[in-house]
Amino acid sequence: xxxxxxxxxVALATAVACFVSPASATREIVxxxxxxxxxxxxxxxxxxxTIKSGRAVVELVNYGExxxxxxxxxxxxxxxxxxxxxxxxxxxxxxxxxxxxxxxVLWCSIADHRKLGxxxxxxxxxxx
Amino acid sequence: xxxxxxxxxxxxxxxxxxxxxxxxRLLWRAGFGPRPGQAKALAKKGVKNAVLSLTRPAGEKLVxxxxxxxxxxxxxxxxxxxxxLLWWLDRMVRTSAxxxxxxxxxxxxxxxxxxxxxKSQKLMLDQNQLLRxxxxxxxxxxxxxxxxxxxxxxxxxxxxxxxxxPNENYARELMExxxxxxxxxxxxxxxxxQARALTGWRGYYRQKTGASDxxxxxxxxxxxxxxxxxxxxxxxxxxxxxxxLEHPLHPSxxxxxxxxxxxxxxxxxxxxxELEKLYRGKYxxxxxxxxxxxxxxxxxxxxxxxxxxxxxAGLLRAMGRGVDSTRWxxxxxxxxxxxxxxxxxxxxxDERWLDTATLRGRWDLVAWALRSVALDEKAxxxxxxxxxxxxxxxxxxxxxxxxxxTRKVLLxxxxxxxxxxxxPATVLNALRQLIxxxxxxxxx
Numbered sequence: 001x002x003x004x005x006x007x008x009x010v011a012l013a014t015a016v017a018c019f020v021s022p023a024s025a026t027r028e029i030v031x032x033x034x035x036x037x038x039x040x041x042x043x044x045x046x047x048x049x050t051i052k053s054g055r056a057v058v059e060l061v062n063y064g065e066x067x068x069x070x071x072x073x074x075x076x077x078x079x080x081x082x083x084x085x086x087x088x089x090x091x092x093x094x095x096x097x098x099x100x101x102x103x104x105v106l107w108c109s110i111a112d113h114r115k116l117g118x119x120x121x122x123x124x125x126x127x128x
Numbered sequence: 129x130x131x132x133x134x135x136x137x138x139x140x141x142x143x144x145x146x147x148x149x150x151x152x153r154l155l156w157r158a159g160f161g162p163r164p165g166q167a168k169a170l171a172k173k174g175v176k177n178a179v180l181s182l183t184r185p186a187g188e189k190l191v192x193x194x195x196x197x198x199x200x201x202x203x204x205x206x207x208x209x210x211x212x213l214l215w216w217l218d219r220m221v222r223t224s225a226x227x228x229x230x231x232x233x234x235x236x237x238x239x240x241x242x243x244x245x246x247k248s249q250k251l252m253l254d255q256n257q258l259l260r261x262x263x264x265x266x267x268x269x270x271x272x273x274x275x276x277x278x279x280x281x282x283x284x285x286x287x288x289x290x291x292x293x294p295n296e297n298y299a300r301e302l303m304e305x306x307x308x309x310x311x312x313x314x315x316x317x318x319x320x321x322q323a324r325a326l327t328g329w330r331g332y333y334r335q336k337t338g339a340s341d342x343x344x345x346x347x348x349x350x351x352x353x354x355x356x357x358x359x360x361x362x363x364x365x366x367x368x369x370x371x372x373l374e375h376p377l378h379p380s381x382x383x384x385x386x387x388x389x390x391x392x393x394x395x396x397x398x399x400x401x402e403l404e405k406l407y408r409g410k411y412x413x414x415x416x417x418x419x420x421x422x423x424x425x426x427x428x429x430x431x432x433x434x435x436x437x438x439x440x441a442g443l444l445r446a447m448g449r450g451v452d453s454t455r456w457x458x459x460x461x462x463x464x465x466x467x468x469x470x471x472x473x474x475x476x477x478d479e480r481w482l483d484t485a486t487l488r489g490r491w492d493l494v495a496w497a498l499r500s501v502a503l504d505e506k507a508x509x510x511x512x513x514x515x516x517x518x519x520x521x522x523x524x525x526x527x528x529x530x531x532x533x534t535r536k537v538l539l540x541x542x543x544x545x546x547x548x549x550x551x552p553a554t555v556l557n558a559l560r561q562l563i564x565x566x567x568x569x570x571x572x
Contacts, residue, residue: 044335048206059207092209
């Protein structure tokens with residue numbers, strides 16, 4: 001059955017639908033280290049060369065014309081590789097991780113992009 | 129007609145009533161709307177002192193909570209996409225000196241530069257600081273600084289413009305968009321010759337930091353004789369700017385364009401001529417802005433649609449709310465104005481802010497602004513009278529009066545909703561939303 005609704009009722013319903021009680025946030029705030037990696041053909045540019053260890057957000061922004069991803073590896077024996085999925089041109093993606101102090105190498109693993117220049121270094125220093 | 133001549137040459141100055149309504153319009157046109165009580169306080173100064181207090185602020189303070197993301201984590205303007213926008217929006221909301229900040233927005237539109245071409249939030253923010261610093265000073269100086277600004281060099285290929293391979297991008301926009309206007313006093317030959325004059329700037333790509341190390345390299349500059357606007361010389365990039373400023377059609381372009389940011393109707397011939405006289409040869413922005421802000425047309429003329437970002441900042445200022453969500457990035461985009469991402473090099477179309485898509489964007493924007501202060505639908509203690517609820521909704525936005533048409537529609541809406549058994553709190557929430565989306569708050 002079709003039910004016709006009056007204009008005010010529709011406006012009211014739409015307006016009301018916009019309001020949801022906000023969740024209260026009382027937990028402790030942890031400020032992560034952040035670095036943005038801008039991918040273009042065929043380069044990776046970092047917003048900073050050094051970040052602090054611990055919780056971190058690494059963001060990949062693809063300002064290029066091809067797809068790009070990000071691989072990140074600490075230069076230490078047994079280190080685990082960190083990954084950001086393939087990001088389409090114009091899009092971005094984030095990796096949240098806990099980073100140990102050390103030197104990291106970052107690269108795009110798609111095709112021969114790394115060989116063409118999409119590699120960069122990041123230093124993670126001990127958080128004091 | 130109660131006009132008088134102001135102290136700037138022989139321009140008319142508004143001498144009509146200057147109450148809270150006029151002060152509020154001034155605060156919207158020259159800033160981002162009033163904070164509660166600000167319009168009333170400004171009105172007490174009278175129009176001239178009110179304008180001067182805005183254009184010559186003693187200093188600047190950022191008032192209110194610092195910007196955060198949705199998890200209360202401080203924003204990271206250099207390291208997180210969209211946070212550069214939040215950084216600027218926060219300044220618009222919290223600044224105690226709104227006019228210099230509004231001028232920054234005007235120059236961002238005038239010298240429209242997009243992060244899509246620049247690909248660096250740092251360079252965009254550096255340019256933003258440049259526009260803020262020189263916003264009310266000399267246009268000649270601003271033009272020179274913008275011409276060699278790294279973000280602009282990247283955006284309009286100034287860094288690729290060399291004597292062996294001249295690039296016309298910046299030369300064309302320098303005349304068409306920044307100083308003269310399309311097809312006004314130049315031709316294709318001038319574009320080519322100006323491109324030659326502008327050769328020599330270069331930037332380098334450094335692994336890890338991206339585009340950097342921008343500098344002028346004389347060996348990349350074309351030292352030959354160029355002919356620009358019929359004048360011959362071994363012109364360089366500074367000459368290219370100077371020649372545009374000295375062009376007889378520059379003052380008219382400058383005045384008309386600057387005026388259009390504050391007043392929606394074109395200036396009369398006499399006003400246009402006087403403003404040109406005020407500007408010509410000196411290139412000072414502040415006196416022209418001050419004259420426009422005191423002009424009777426600003427107070428007596430038609431209402432003006434607020435740009436989406438101005439509207440957003442104004443809502444937050446009225447609510448006393450800071451920037452506490454990354455949602456504003458998407459919301460301002462759908463409302464039609466994502467900072468640092470103008471649609472093209474000509475900036476945003478200030479005459480077409482409202483369409484079916486962007487109005488929906490504004491609706492969502494208001495809904496998000498109100499979300500955290502929405503009343504529970506079962507809240508008690510509220511009047512069950514549409515007139516009183518409307519008064520309360522107006523108080524929420526600090527809007528003492530509504531346009532007659534708006535008032536009638538909203539009262540009717542309130543009465544019908546209550547009659548349909550909607551709770552007073554639900555109606556009040558809806559009225560807050562509808563007032564904010566009404567012509568009264570979309571325009572000033």
